[in-house]
Amino acid sequence: MVVKKSTRRIQPLPPGPRGLPFVGNLPFIEPDLHSYFAKLSQIYGPIFKLQLGRKVCIVISSAPFAKQVLKGHDAIFSNRGDPPAAAFQATYGAIDIAFSPNCPEWRTLRKVFVREMMSNSGLDACYAIRQEEVKEMLKEVYGKIGSPVNIGELMFLTTLNATTRMLWGTSLRGKDRDIGDVQIRHVVREIIDLIGAPNISDLFPVLARFDVQGVESKAKKHMLLFDKLFESSIGSRMKDELASGEEKKDGKVSKNFLQFLLKQSSLSIHQIKALFVDVISGSTDTSSTTVEWAMAELLQHPEIMRKACKELEQVVGNDNIVEEVHTVKLHYLNAILKETLRLHPPLPLLLQHSPSTTCNLSGYSIPKGSIVYVNVWAIHRNPEAWKNPLEFQPDRFLKDGELGDFRGNNFNYLPFGSGRRVCVGIPLAEKMVLHVLANLLHHFKWNLPEGMKLDLSEKFGIVLKKSEPLMAIPTARLSIS
Numbered sequence: 324m325v326v327k328k329s330t331r332r333i334q335p336l337p338p339g340p341r342g343l344p345f346v347g348n349l350p351f352i353e354p355d356l357h358s359y360f361a362k363l364s365q366i367y368g369p370i371f372k373l374q375l376g377r378k379v380c381i382v383i384s385s386a387p388f389a390k391q392v393l394k395g396h397d398a399i400f401s402n403r404g405d406p407p408a409a410a411f412q413a414t415y416g417a418i419d420i421a422f423s424p425n426c427p428e429w430r431t432l433r434k435v436f437v438r439e440m441m442s443n444s445g446l447d448a449c450y451a452i453r454q455e456e457v458k459e460m461l462k463e464v465y466g467k468i469g470s471p472v473n474i475g476e477l478m479f480l481t482t483l484n485a486t487t488r489m490l491w492g493t494s495l496r497g498k499d500r501d502i503g504d505v506q507i508r509h510v511v512r513e514i515i516d517l518i519g520a521p522n523i524s525d526l527f528p529v530l531a532r533f534d535v536q537g538v539e540s541k542a543k544k545h546m547l548l549f550d551k552l553f554e555s556s557i558g559s560r561m562k563d564e565l566a567s568g569e570e571k572k573d574g575k576v577s578k579n580f581l582q583f584l585l586k587q588s589s590l591s592i593h594q595i596k597a598l599f600v601d602v603i604s605g606s607t608d609t610s611s612t613t614v615e616w617a618m619a620e621l622l623q624h625p626e627i628m629r630k631a632c633k634e635l636e637q638v639v640g641n642d643n644i645v646e647e648v649h650t651v652k653l654h655y656l657n658a659i660l661k662e663t664l665r666l667h668p669p670l671p672l673l674l675q676h677s678p679s680t681t682c683n684l685s686g687y688s689i690p691k692g693s694i695v696y697v698n699v700w701a702i703h704r705n706p707e708a709w710k711n712p713l714e715f716q717p718d719r720f721l722k723d724g725e726l727g728d729f730r731g732n733n734f735n736y737l738p739f740g741s742g743r744r745v746c747v748g749i750p751l752a753e754k755m756v757l758h759v760l761a762n763l764l765h766h767f768k769w770n771l772p773e774g775m776k777l778d779l780s781e782k783f784g785i786v787l788k789k790s791e792p793l794m795a796i797p798t799a800r801l802s803i804s
């Protein structure tokens with residue numbers, strides 16, 4: 324009998340540090356994963372492997388590998404694997420956009436959201452809402468002239484109220500509300516923290532049903548409040564006698580997204596709620612951390628802040644408040660936003676990707692179901708791609724327009740990811756962040772509280788935050804208020 328030897332070569336896994344039996348590399352993991360992974364990539368190269376409990380984790384730290392994952396093999400890698408238990412709870416069983424696998428239901432939900440809410444016409448239809456919320460925010464800051472303002476919180480609540488109004492027509496402001504914006508802010512933050520926190524039950528599937536750290540039960544508890552909020556907004560919308568799809572306010576007719584969603588027979592109520600979780604949690608923490616980092620960098624670089632204010636004077640004029648239409652003409656402010664997203668990408672590792680089948684990347688085998696992180700934080704600081712990468716220099720984006728393409732075509736710059744899983748909220752994020760930032764700079768002069776030193780250190784989580792919230796003191800710049 325002739326035994327034919329297999330000629331197929333077994334591809335190796337990427338290199339990586341040796342771990343211990345059973346737990347793998349878990350005992351050596353440092354809390355700031357983005358910088359820890361960047362350190363490991365200096366030793367093991369642009370693709371390396373860690374064994375975290377029973378899970379294989381692959382970390383990508385270069386533009387060419389990011390391109391292979393997010394473009395070349397995008398169909399395979401545009402899955403999420405087993406989502407963290409907290410994410411599963413928060414998204415009604417991963418039937419949302421962010422944690423669902425790449426499947427027909429996911430594609431439909433993404434398409435509906437992008438086409439109806441994020442299109443130019445969808446966003447134009449609710450411009451008045453965003454403008455009103457920005458005015459509310461300015462009113463609040465005028466009321467705090469001379470006292471410290473928590474910049475991240477200010478942006479968080481502005482985005483939260485604008486978003487809920489765009490979604491279902493009412494904001495969460497007002498003392499007489501059952502569930503207020505501050506309460507929801509707490510829940511959103513808790514849920515995002517729980518999704519980002521290391522959970523032993525996620526890494527050892529045999530432990531999953533024991534919920535060792537109680538992460539799953541905490542997420543369930545927080546979701547009760549969210550669900551109550553959604554139930555009341557969906558319920559009242561369904562009962563609304565004006566369910567024909569229009570809400571009249573001050574004689575104006577405005578539409579909201581829920582009215583449209585309820586008419587889609589292809590979507591279940593659970594999918595609609597899961598989508599709301601995505602939009603609220605996807606928009607608030609990311610946008611608020613971006614504005615907070617931008618303001619922190621501007622306070623650190625007064626000459627850049629002065630240049631931004633000068634541009635505002637020229638484009639907007641000192642007798643006007645900033646409208647969204649102005650923001651496209653604010654080239655320097657746009658460059659400030661891009662530089663902020665480069666140095667402080669709000670999702671430093673994107674969301675986890677996971678191949679639906681074992682796949683080969685430059686000779687390395689990436690096992691089906693492994694967790695793949697793209698360390699955009701490290702890619703954005705690569706000295707081979709960026710001159711003086713650690714310095715805050717918005718001008719770099721003025722000189723070269725293509726450098727700042729954040730829609731996923733430049734693999735050295737991926738603050739919103741790329742490919743099938745690219746962020747669905749880019750148009751809204753861009754509008755809201757620029758609009759708020761422009762108004763904060765145009766209306767007020769900002770200073771740090773007496774004796775306070777600016778701390779630019781980071782705290783890792785799914786969303787990369789400032790370790791200390793930025794407090795800054797406004798004084799009025801303009802005579803209009």
Ligand code: HEM
Pocket residue numbers: 420421422433601602605606607609610613668669670673674675737738739740741743744745746747748749751752756
């Ligand atoms: C500065 C603001 C924002 C930043 C930096 C940001 C960044 C990102 C990133 C990096 C991803 C993951 C891409 C990947 O996994 O490869 C993502 C996904 C996502 N973002 Fe954003 N985002 C922002 C604002 C928003 C807003 C305003 C919304 C909602 C209106 C939103 C909704 C989502 C959703 C639903 C996903 C999941 C997409 C999917 O898995 O198919 N984001 N975002």
